[in-house]
Amino acid sequence: MSGLELFVFVAFGVLTLSSLLCLYRIGRGPSAPDRTVAIDILGTLIVGFCCMMAVWTGREYYMNIAIAWALISFVGTLALAKYLEGRTYDA
Amino acid sequence: MHEVVTGAYVLMAIGLGFDLFGCIGLVRLPDVYNRAQAATKCVTLGTCMILVGVTVAAFAGGIWPMGVKAILCAAFILLTSPVAAHAVCRGAYLSGVRLWDGSVEDAFADRAGTIRDEQAQASQRRTEREEAETA
Numbered sequence: 079m080s081g082l083e084l085f086v087f088v089a090f091g092v093l094t095l096s097s098l099l100c101l102y103r104i105g106r107g108p109s110a111p112d113r114t115v116a117i118d119i120l121g122t123l124i125v126g127f128c129c130m131m132a133v134w135t136g137r138e139y140y141m142n143i144a145i146a147w148a149l150i151s152f153v154g155t156l157a158l159a160k161y162l163e164g165r166t167y168d169a
Numbered sequence: 170m171h172e173v174v175t176g177a178y179v180l181m182a183i184g185l186g187f188d189l190f191g192c193i194g195l196v197r198l199p200d201v202y203n204r205a206q207a208a209t210k211c212v213t214l215g216t217c218m219i220l221v222g223v224t225v226a227a228f229a230g231g232i233w234p235m236g237v238k239a240i241l242c243a244a245f246i247l248l249t250s251p252v253a254a255h256a257v258c259r260g261a262y263l264s265g266v267r268l269w270d271g272s273v274e275d276a277f278a279d280r281a282g283t284i285r286d287e288q289a290q291a292s293q294r295r296t297e298r299e300e301a302e303t304a
Contacts, residue, residue, distance in 0.1 A: 111261030141238035162260030
């Protein structure tokens with residue numbers, strides 16, 4: 079196992095641990111905004127996963143996935159925030 | 170060249186540490202606002218440092234498109250992540266989530282009252298208009 083592979087596996091371990099902590103917060107609650115914050119953070123962590131895949135394989139299309147994921151995560155979080163505020167989507 | 174690549178991996182390692190500490194804050198802190206604060210700041214900085222590390226490694230390795238895309242992604246996360254957290258915290262306050270008992274100041278209370286009044290007036294106008302249309 080080369081140094082790069084060791085680094086990437088440790089990085090995947092740390093990111094997986096962080097994601098499990100986020101999933102604990104999503105499952106435990108206690109309120110809806112807690113879950114929304116945790117989902118937003120999970121989206122940002124997945125961008126980190128895509129980066130480590132790009133470093134590991136050396137293929138650049140993982141960065142396209144990261145950009146698209148960041149965009150969609152942002153729009154989804156804004157929609158959930160508006161729903162929490164008690165407004166309809168067209169007002 | 171070798172030192173540059175090592176520096177890139179050091180940047181990525183620091184970013185991973187920030188990610189982990191942000192998620193520990195997400196689990197350990199007492200209320201929504203504290204959790205959003207800790208997690209958003211730490212995870213935004215951590216992921217941006219990972220992306221900067223990827224940029225340095227890609228430029229050192231001669232993979233130019235990957236580096237440019239990583240810079241774009243870092244700028245995008247730096248712009249959008251605080252906005253999303255702000256919107257969620259505003260929604261949480263307006264939906265009635267209480268502050269932690271140990272909190273010392275609530276600067277948004279007056280403004281939130283005004284916003285709630287405006288929303289109530291708007292929904293009242295909407296119901297009146299619908300009643301007038303059906304009548």
